[in-house]
Amino acid sequence: MTIILYQDKFLPREQGQVDMEDRGYQFGDGIYEAIRVYGGKMFLLDLHMKRLERSARELRLKLPYSLEHLTDNLNQLIRQNQINEGLVYFQITRGAAHRQHLFPDHIESVLTGSAVSLPREETLRPNGIKVSLVDDIRWLRCDIKTLNLLGNVLARQEAHEKGSEEAILHRGATVTEGSSCNVFIVQNGQLVTHPADHFILNGITRLHVIDLAGKLNIPVEERTFSTDELYHADEVFITSTGAEVKPVVQIDERVIASGKPGSITQKLMNAFDEEVARIKAAALY
Amino acid sequence: MTIILYQDKFLPREQGQVDMEDRGYQFGDGIYEAIRVYGGKMFLLDLHMKRLERSARELRLKLPYSLEHLTDNLNQLIRQNQINEGLVYFQITRGAAHRQHLFPDHIESVLTGSAVSLPREETLRPNGIKVSLVDDIRWLRCDIKTLNLLGNVLARQEAHEKGSEEAILHRGATVTEGSSCNVFIVQNGQLVTHPADHFILNGITRLHVIDLAGKLNIPVEERTFSTDELYHADEVFITSTGAEVKPVVQIDERVIASGKPGSITQKLMNAFDEEVARIKAAALY
Numbered sequence: 225m226t227i228i229l230y231q232d233k234f235l236p237r238e239q240g241q242v243d244m245e246d247r248g249y250q251f252g253d254g255i256y257e258a259i260r261v262y263g264g265k266m267f268l269l270d271l272h273m274k275r276l277e278r279s280a281r282e283l284r285l286k287l288p289y290s291l292e293h294l295t296d297n298l299n300q301l302i303r304q305n306q307i308n309e310g311l312v313y314f315q316i317t318r319g320a321a322h323r324q325h326l327f328p329d330h331i332e333s334v335l336t337g338s339a340v341s342l343p344r345e346e347t348l349r350p351n352g353i354k355v356s357l358v359d360d361i362r363w364l365r366c367d368i369k370t371l372n373l374l375g376n377v378l379a380r381q382e383a384h385e386k387g388s389e390e391a392i393l394h395r396g397a398t399v400t401e402g403s404s405c406n407v408f409i410v411q412n413g414q415l416v417t418h419p420a421d422h423f424i425l426n427g428i429t430r431l432h433v434i435d436l437a438g439k440l441n442i443p444v445e446e447r448t449f450s451t452d453e454l455y456h457a458d459e460v461f462i463t464s465t466g467a468e469v470k471p472v473v474q475i476d477e478r479v480i481a482s483g484k485p486g487s488i489t490q491k492l493m494n495a496f497d498e499e500v501a502r503i504k505a506a507a508l509y
Numbered sequence: 510m511t512i513i514l515y516q517d518k519f520l521p522r523e524q525g526q527v528d529m530e531d532r533g534y535q536f537g538d539g540i541y542e543a544i545r546v547y548g549g550k551m552f553l554l555d556l557h558m559k560r561l562e563r564s565a566r567e568l569r570l571k572l573p574y575s576l577e578h579l580t581d582n583l584n585q586l587i588r589q590n591q592i593n594e595g596l597v598y599f600q601i602t603r604g605a606a607h608r609q610h611l612f613p614d615h616i617e618s619v620l621t622g623s624a625v626s627l628p629r630e631e632t633l634r635p636n637g638i639k640v641s642l643v644d645d646i647r648w649l650r651c652d653i654k655t656l657n658l659l660g661n662v663l664a665r666q667e668a669h670e671k672g673s674e675e676a677i678l679h680r681g682a683t684v685t686e687g688s689s690c691n692v693f694i695v696q697n698g699q700l701v702t703h704p705a706d707h708f709i710l711n712g713i714t715r716l717h718v719i720d721l722a723g724k725l726n727i728p729v730e731e732r733t734f735s736t737d738e739l740y741h742a743d744e745v746f747i748t749s750t751g752a753e754v755k756p757v758v759q760i761d762e763r764v765i766a767s768g769k770p771g772s773i774t775q776k777l778m779n780a781f782d783e784e785v786a787r788i789k790a791a792a793l794y
Binding site: 228230240241242243244245246248249250251252253256283313315317322323325326327336338340361362363364365370371372373374375376377378380381384403404 | 525528
């Protein structure tokens with residue numbers, strides 16, 4: 225039986241119900257995180273929790289539990305659902321109140337969470353993926369991980385209908401990020417990715433790949449780059465919690481470089497694989 | 510007892526619950542309408558329903574019922590809650606499915622609705638209101654009446670904390686609309702308001718006021734105008750379903766013209782009042 229987290233309680237899936245006047249439902253007034261699970265353990269947990277705190281602060285939304293308590297509950301959720309390789313998703317809304325735009329007084333935040341199995345996609349990676357360029361029409365605070373995701377949804381749908389696995393978004397000539405990932409290009413042995421400002425969500429995998437690159441002596445430049453630089457990059461890859469590091473070999477009808485995943489992308493994937501292997505080995509003891 | 514509408518059913522308020530994986534709750538993937546009720550009748554119903562159909566079409570979201578059936582249910586909701594002067598609110602989401610950005614297959618839209626009393630604010634109007642200018646940071650499809658309202662919420666909250674009743678939004682030098690209203694200025698006897706493009710929600714009261722102005726031989730120009738034109742307007746007013754026509758006499762620390770509601774605003778308010786009085790008189794028979 226699937227178990228979900230509702231506030232502080234573990235409930236059967238079908239009891240995961242929220243009020244119709246929850247502000248998450250009427251305004252998208254809430255935040256969320258999705259955390260990778262390897263060997264039954266949450267990966268890069270501290271970075272996710274730090275980002276959660278920041279999102280809450282930016283929206284002045286009260287976290288209903290301490291991070292320690294929340295972590296304990298998420299770990300229990302993973303165990304109860306027997307998740308080994310998977311994804312924990314949870315969201316926190318400002319809570320339920322009679323509909324008005326203003327933040328209501330005396331409102332209690334609402335937490336809902338789930339844990340699902342999600343195998344790693346190693347088998348997909350050897351060939352890389354096709355993506356589509358889509359206009360970035362989202363709001364100007366993409367740095368906050370909110371539930372206002374319709375711009376992301378529409379972009380992903382558009383890319384899907386063009387036969388692509390993901391949308392890469394651009395504002396004018398500037399590439400920002402994907403519908404649910406960050407975008408890196410490789411130029412002359414160097415990684416380039418959009419800076420973590422208000423135009424992108426600062427992905428935890430993005431941060432981790434920048435860290436891994438440092439350890440591998442691969443230089444990283446955080447600066448905006450253009451759609452033209454994207455098309456002419458030596459390599460392109462995307463990063464996300466679910467997809468980890470995934471090579472991009474085609475953008476709409478344009479093939480990137482040789483049309484195969486590049487060597488620097490491969491190095492990063494290998495480093496990532498080794499890390500996950502270590503975590504899984506450690507989890508066996 | 511308060512009765513709400515859930516899909517096709519009339520339920521006690523406390524049974525108004527939705528699934529935690531409703532896409533309205535996780536993505537804001539839904540649309541809504543709020544319709545004024547005078548004398549127990551929905552005002553400008555056809556215009557609201559036409560806009561609902563357009564919002565659904567733009568998001569490729571399936572309306573769960575015919576407009577006729579929906580109208581019957583909303584009328585019953587008004588009667589069951591004995592609303593004479595009030596507001597009907599309803600929203601339709603894409604429905605519940607395991608979380609993914611892509612539109613899921615075989616998904617059933619979810620409708621929730623409520624009807625509440627809301628007296629007209631005639632007593633507030635003689636003095637007009639103060640508003641604040643706030644940056645418009647919303648997405649670029651404000652013409653669709655979606656549940657992605659966090660930009661509107663944050664703007665209203667900011668205005669409130671500055672002691673204002675509403676936020677007037679601007680992109681650079683251009684005034685777009687309010688957090689939940691449209692904005693008109695009067696210049697030399699003429700109304701000016703932002704055109705109904707992707708930057709604003711085409712308010713039903715906006716449309717109705719343009720219509721009323723025609724009948725009163727007040728010329729209307731739909732064009733963008735600047736914050737500077739706003740500050741130096743002869744008159745400023747806002748329009749919304751809840752607030753109808755409301756004079757604005759102060760923008761942050763700047764007083765507009767004489768600091769009192771202007772004569773053209775007054776003419777429109779009078780025409781509006783007469784219309785509502787006719788509707789209420791007719792409802793008595």
